[in-house]
Amino acid sequence: MNNQDNTSEHWEAQIKAMLRELEIERAPASLRARLKRIPTEESAGSRRWLGMPRWVPVGAMAAVPLLVLAMVMMTQSPTVGPQQPEYTEAEILQARQDVLTAFAYLERVGERTGRQIEDELAEQLSSGVNDNVARYMPFTNQSEQEDKS
Amino acid sequence: MSRRFRQWVQAYQDQAWTLARYMLRDPSEAEDVCQESFVKLWHHQDKIEVEKVKPWLMKVVRNGCLDRIRRRRPEWELDAERERDLAPGPLEGLEQSETGRDIRAAIEGLKEPYRSLVVLRDVHEHSYEEVAGTLELSMSQVKVYLHRARKQLRERLAPLRA
Numbered sequence: 657m658n659n660q661d662n663t664s665e666h667w668e669a670q671i672k673a674m675l676r677e678l679e680i681e682r683a684p685a686s687l688r689a690r691l692k693r694i695p696t697e698e699s700a701g702s703r704r705w706l707g708m709p710r711w712v713p714v715g716a717m718a719a720v721p722l723l724v725l726a727m728v729m730m731t732q733s734p735t736v737g738p739q740q741p742e743y744t745e746a747e748i749l750q751a752r753q754d755v756l757t758a759f760a761y762l763e764r765v766g767e768r769t770g771r772q773i774e775d776e777l778a779e780q781l782s783s784g785v786n787d788n789v790a791r792y793m794p795f796t797n798q799s800e801q802e803d804k805s
Numbered sequence: 806m807s808r809r810f811r812q813w814v815q816a817y818q819d820q821a822w823t824l825a826r827y828m829l830r831d832p833s834e835a836e837d838v839c840q841e842s843f844v845k846l847w848h849h850q851d852k853i854e855v856e857k858v859k860p861w862l863m864k865v866v867r868n869g870c871l872d873r874i875r876r877r878r879p880e881w882e883l884d885a886e887r888e889r890d891l892a893p894g895p896l897e898g899l900e901q902s903e904t905g906r907d908i909r910a911a912i913e914g915l916k917e918p919y920r921s922l923v924v925l926r927d928v929h930e931h932s933y934e935e936v937a938g939t940l941e942l943s944m945s946q947v948k949v950y951l952h953r954a955r956k957q958l959r960e961r962l963a964p965l966r967a
Binding site: 667668 | 807810811814818819820821822823826832836839840843844847848904905908909912923927928929930955958959962
């Protein structure tokens with residue numbers, strides 16, 4: 657029995673020694689290179705506006721002149737009806753379509769901005785951004801009324 | 806910030822790699838998990854106390870490995886047949902004794918958390934506190950589980966005694 661205990665202890669000591677000898681494996685060169693690039697890549701990724709890629713605010717900025725132009729075209733004449741000498745019906749329809757497209761884009765940007773703000777700042781700041789932009793533009797309602805009249 | 810991060814990469818990349826390899830065995834998956842873990846460290850480095858970076862990082866690596874294992878097959882950890890499908894384990898190709906290879910295979914055959922315990926404590930020689938932090942166990946749990954892990958290891962290696 658004594659011999660058996662000693663053998664068992666010896667065996668356990670052997671296992672422990674073997675475990676200690678198992679070296680920590682060196683990371684392969686490919687992994688080392690990938691890890692080395694992390695600061696550069698992640699720093700470049702952080703150059704965004706509220707975490708969004710740059711094309712989002714750039715696109716939103718591009719939509720603004722389009723929106724302004726459409727608004728000018730639609731509001732330039734005080735009276736609406738068959739007698740609008742400057743613009744044809746097709747041009748007015750196109751302008752309205754452009755406005756709707758711009759609004760849809762801005763709304764998408766606004767939703768995305770709201771999510772980003774919600775994630776990164778505080779929930780309280782997001783509600784204003786998520787509101788429907790078109791609600792605050794009276795002339796779209798005016799257009800609908802003009803169509804019905 | 807970058808310099809501090811690079812120091813951490815230098816200090817822990819080998820350990821992260823070894824742990825991921827023991828857990829996943831697939832070298833490309835182990836690389837992916839290591840990179841993802843260090844990216845998380847990059848983004849969270851200001852929130853982690855310096856002395857807790859090592860256990861934090863090992864925990865992220867381990868959790869990443871477990872996620873991958875679960876995605877492979879839910880019963881991965883319970884399936885004894887998986888060992889036949891696995892790629893050669895860590896340190897393959899290096900000059901090692903046959904007994905060393907048997908021990909590595911025995912470690913890789915352990916279930917979680919025993920495998921991680923043996924790798925972190927007996928191979929990486931992390932302190933008990935660090936192991937507890939990595940595995941989110943209490944100190945007493947670490948000691949109890951480690952005892953069971955070593956017992957399982959002994960049983961697996963018992964044929965070598967002959």
